[in-house]
Amino acid sequence: MNSKEVLLRKLNEKKARMAVLGLGYVGLPLAVVFAEAGFEVIGIDPDMSKVDTLNEGVSYIPDVSSEDVDKLIKSGLLKATTDFSILKDVEAVSICVPTPLRKTGDPDMSYIDAATSELAKYVHAGMVIVLESTTYPGTTREFVLPILTEKNDLVVGEDFFLCFSPERVDPGREDWTTINTPKVLGGVTEACGEVADAWYSAAIETVVPVSSAEAAEMSKLLENTFRMINIGLVNELAIMCDRLNVDVWEVIDAAATKPFGFMKFTPGPGLGGHCIPIDPLYLSWKMKAVNYNARFIELASEINTGMPRYVSIKVQDALNEHRKAIKGSKILILGAAYKPDIDDLRESPALDVIALLAEKGADVSYHDPYCPSLQTNEGEAMESVPDMMASVRTADCVVIITNHSDYDYDAILADALLIVDTRNALGKAGRNNSKVFGL
CATH class of the missing domain: 3.40.50.720 (NAD(P)-binding Rossmann-like Domain)
Structure with a gap:
């Protein structure tokens, strides 16, 4: 049998060993889903603290329970390592590493480059590789493929199989998760797509093949x-x-x-x-x-x-209406995570609002039940205030940035001196109250 037939048989029988490169918000849930489907999964991440935590049966991702991780670790279906050399014994690899933007506005491909370069040392016939990191059109074929084939004679679509399948993780959701969110998948060749479809269909409820x-x-x-x-x-x-x-x-x-x-x-x-x-x-x-x-x-x-700056101007105007200067005013930010009921601070507008208000001379503090500490855009450490309602009562202005469901908005509305509500968290009661300013 050729490489494709051998690999398809292993995938269909769930005898193919799998690796996930990157154990963050995307990689860990994916690893767990495949392990629960019966695949032997090895998670690879350069962060030793993540690896040690997982191998102890503890999850650091809210969407994945420690109970599930512990069960899979003990069963032998899931383990984590920093050692990329295990890839020589793996048939299926999913790349789930970050793809941030540089300050210059162009994609930072360093994480994909590093992961793919390590993988290239061990790529072999009978391997299927799926890139899940969000990136620009052409990355899989023009960037990843040349790295994988630079130092070998492997032919894509014949010896090994390469695809792109975009992650669709929405942290904090319980209705649509990794296993039931339809998975788009496109191969570098038709054979690549066929092999990856067989692999992902063994664990994901719905796979949506596309032509490339x-x-x-x-x-x-x-x-x-x-x-x-x-x-x-x-x-x-x-x-x-x-x-x-x-x-x-x-x-x-x-x-x-x-x-x-x-x-x-x-x-x-x-x-x-x-x-x-x-x-x-x-x-x-x-x-x-x-x-x-x-x-x-x-x-x-x-x-x-421009919205964080618009919010900072709203706060300034609201304080002016109450005959207070923003400089020296105590301002409490409610919610630092970028969306409700999660602990994810990535690109959160709260960080920009904090910076802009501090720049204007305000005394800024914050509360978030999911983010006990954060680092400002200037690199300074901040701690969530220990008594939220006490801080609400003493603040010159409360600014609702993230509408966490844990907050008692009736109590906040009753006790705060002044509120800027950027999420309509207070509803009509807030919009009809003279001390509340919305967007």
Whole structure:
């Protein structure tokens, strides 16, 4: 039998050994899903603390329970290591490493480069590789493939198989998770897609094959560009409604009653998380290489990145209405994570709002039940205030950045002197209260 037939048999019988490169928000849930499906999974991460924690049966990702990890570790179906050399004995590899943007606005490919370069030392016939890290169209074929084949005679689609399958992790969700969220998958060749489909279908409920790796890469960017642009639209709508003295939340709720042709998006203090603020800019960067300006993306990015400054001006104006200067005022930020009920601080607008208020001379503190500490944009450490309601009562202004469900908003509304509510967390009660200022 040829390499494809041998590998397909191992995958179908779940005898193929699997490795996940990168054990973060994407890699660990994926490793657990495949291990629960009966595959022997080895997680590889350069962070020894993560590896030691997992091997002790403890999860550091909220979406994965320690109970599940402990069970899989004890069964031998899951283990973690920092040693890439185990890849020589592995048939299936998923790459789940970060792809941030550089300060210059171009993709930082260093993590994919490092992971792929290590993998290239051990790539062999009868191996299937899937890149899950979100990136620009062409990465799998133009960047990853040359690294994997630079020092060997392996032929993609015959000896080994390479695909792209975009991660669709939404931290904190319980309805749509790794196992039941449909998985788009595109191969560098048709045979690559066929092999990876057989592998992923053994653990993921729905696999959606597309014609190429580029189509899969582009689909991910479309998903997040769609959201980024629509959030930019409602953020600008919030600014326009403020100028016109119209309640933006009432407008959105009214529009959302239309049963067709409208999808509800809500404004906020800015974009957060690893995907929506960053992914569309991969596409914008790529298009510059072919002399095309992605105008919608650039405009939406400009509006969204300007929202933290808009919030800081709102706070300043609110304090002025109460005859207080922002300099020296005690300002309490409620919620630091980028979305409710999680501990993820990546690209959180709270960090920008804290920096802007501190720059204006405010005495800024924060509370977040999920983030006991954080590092500001300037590198300074901050601790969540121990008594949230005591801080609410003594603050000159409370700024709701993240609408965690743990918060008692009725008590906050009753006890705070002044509130800037960027999420409509207080609802109509807040919008009808003279001490509350919204977007």
